[in-house]
Amino acid sequence: MFLLDPFSGISGDMFLSAMIDFVDKEELINTIKKVVDVDIEIKKVKKCHIVANKVNIIPKNVNYNANTYKDMVDIIKNSDIQKDIKISALEILKILAEAESKVHNVNIEDVHFHEVGNYDTIADIVGAAYIINKLNLKDSCFYKPINVGNGFVKTEHGLLPVPAPATAEILKGLEIFFSDIDEELTTPTGAAIIKYINPKLVEGSFIIKEISYGAGDKDLEIPNHKGYISNISQSFDEMESEAFQLQIRRICSTFSKSFMPNVLRVFKIENIKMEDIALLETNVDDVSPEILGYLYEVLDGKVRDLHFIPTYMKKNRPAYTIRAIVKRDKVKEVAKIIMRETGTLGIRIFNINRITADREFKTIKLFDEDVRIKFGIIDNEIISEKPEYEDLKKIAKKYGIPLKELYKLIKK
Known part of the structure; x- marks a missing residue:
C-alpha cells in the first residue's frame, strides 16, 4: 500500500x-x-x-x-x-x-x-x-x-x-x-x-x-514577513553601533528567505484498518427457536454479525446467548428490537475495536451466470478468495448441480 x-x-x-x-x-x-x-x-x-x-x-x-x-x-x-x-x-x-x-x-x-x-x-x-x-x-x-x-x-x-x-x-x-x-x-x-x-x-x-x-525542476522560495523583519532592522539602526547594525541586517536577510524542497514524497505503508464497533449481548432462557429465527430476519441489514450461542443459566437451565455486532450509531435501535422481540430485560453493551481486511469483488462467468468472488485483502496481499454463496445456490438450483461441485469448479 x-x-x-x-x-x-x-x-x-x-x-x-x-x-x-x-x-x-x-x-x-x-x-x-x-x-x-x-x-x-x-x-x-x-x-x-x-x-x-x-x-x-x-x-x-x-x-x-x-x-x-x-x-x-x-x-x-x-x-x-x-x-x-x-x-x-x-x-x-x-x-x-x-x-x-x-x-x-x-x-x-x-x-x-x-x-x-x-x-x-x-x-x-x-x-x-x-x-x-x-x-x-x-x-x-x-x-x-x-x-x-x-x-x-x-x-x-x-x-x-x-x-x-x-x-x-x-x-x-x-x-x-x-x-x-x-x-x-x-x-x-x-x-x-x-x-x-x-x-x-x-x-x-x-x-x-x-x-x-x-x-521536480524548481527551487522553491517561501516568502516571509519581510516588512516585519525590516522594521526590526530599522529599530536597531536607531539605537546601536554601525557594526551591530550590520550584523542585525545580515541576520534579518537570512531569515527573510526560506526554501521548500520541490519533491513528491511517497510512503510505502502497512495500513491497519481499525473499526469502532459495539457488541450487544444478552441471555434468554424462555425464547423458542421460531422467535430466534424471526429475530435473525428482523435484524438483517442492521447488524454486522449475529450469533445464538447455546449456554446454561441459573438453576442449570438451557439457554441462548444472543450476540450482535453493530455500528455505534445502531446500538439503541438494535437493542430495542432485541428487547421487544425476545422480552429480555437488559442488554450488555461493549464498545470495542476490530481490525478488518479490505474487501473487493470480481465477477466471473459460470454456466453463463454471474458469480461474484469476494477477496479479502490486507496491505495489498490477498488473504482469502471465496465465491458468493447466493450466486452459486442460484446456479445449483437452475442446473441441478450439487453445490459442492460448483465450489470445485470455481477453484479450478
Whole structure:
C-alpha cells in the first residue's frame, strides 16, 4: 500500500522519480522507449539537503508530430507495450484531453496541447501507467491534500491563475490547498495521473515501511514577513553601533528567505484498518427457536454479525446467548428490537475495536451466470478468495448441480 504526499505538488516526472525505487527500473525504461525514442537519465539530487530521485526524459532529434490528443493516442495505440499498461496510459491521456476540451470548448479530437511537451508528456504518462499497473495503485492508494501553489502561470493564452483551468478541472473531487509559493506546483499531467489512480484521502494511523522522494525542476522560495523583519532592522539602526547594525541586517536577510524542497514524497505503508464497533449481548432462557429465527430476519441489514450461542443459566437451565455486532450509531435501535422481540430485560453493551481486511469483488462467468468472488485483502496481499454463496445456490438450483461441485469448479 502506498501514500502519496504532494506537499510540494505533483508532476509527471516527479511521480516517476518518487516511484522508481519500487519497480524494475530497466523494465520501466524499456517500456517508455517502446513508445517514444528518448534517452532516460536517472540520478540522485539534493533538494533542501534531502536526497531525491530525478528522472530526466531527454529527447532525441526526432519530430514526433504529436501535439494533438489524436496524435498522442495513435502513438500509444501503435506501440508494442503490454495491453493493461496501454489501456491505463490512454485513460490518463483521456483525462487530460477531456479537461482541455471542456475548458476551451473544443471537440476532444481537436485538443491541442500547447503547454505540455509532446515527447515528455507521452513518456511521463506511459511510465506512470507502467508503475500504476505493476504496483496495483489504481483504487488502492492513499493521498494527502495536494499543494497546487499560487499566483499565475504564463501560457499561450496569456497569464492564467494557478491551478491552471485544465488542472483545476482534473482535480475536481480531490482535496487541494493553496500555498504562499507563487509557482504552478501541480501540473496537468501530474493531476491526471493522481486522478486516474483515484486514491483515498488518508485517515487514521499506519506503519511506515519505506520512504522515497521524487524531485521536480524548481527551487522553491517561501516568502516571509519581510516588512516585519525590516522594521526590526530599522529599530536597531536607531539605537546601536554601525557594526551591530550590520550584523542585525545580515541576520534579518537570512531569515527573510526560506526554501521548500520541490519533491513528491511517497510512503510505502502497512495500513491497519481499525473499526469502532459495539457488541450487544444478552441471555434468554424462555425464547423458542421460531422467535430466534424471526429475530435473525428482523435484524438483517442492521447488524454486522449475529450469533445464538447455546449456554446454561441459573438453576442449570438451557439457554441462548444472543450476540450482535453493530455500528455505534445502531446500538439503541438494535437493542430495542432485541428487547421487544425476545422480552429480555437488559442488554450488555461493549464498545470495542476490530481490525478488518479490505474487501473487493470480481465477477466471473459460470454456466453463463454471474458469480461474484469476494477477496479479502490486507496491505495489498490477498488473504482469502471465496465465491458468493447466493450466486452459486442460484446456479445449483437452475442446473441441478450439487453445490459442492460448483465450489470445485470455481477453484479450478
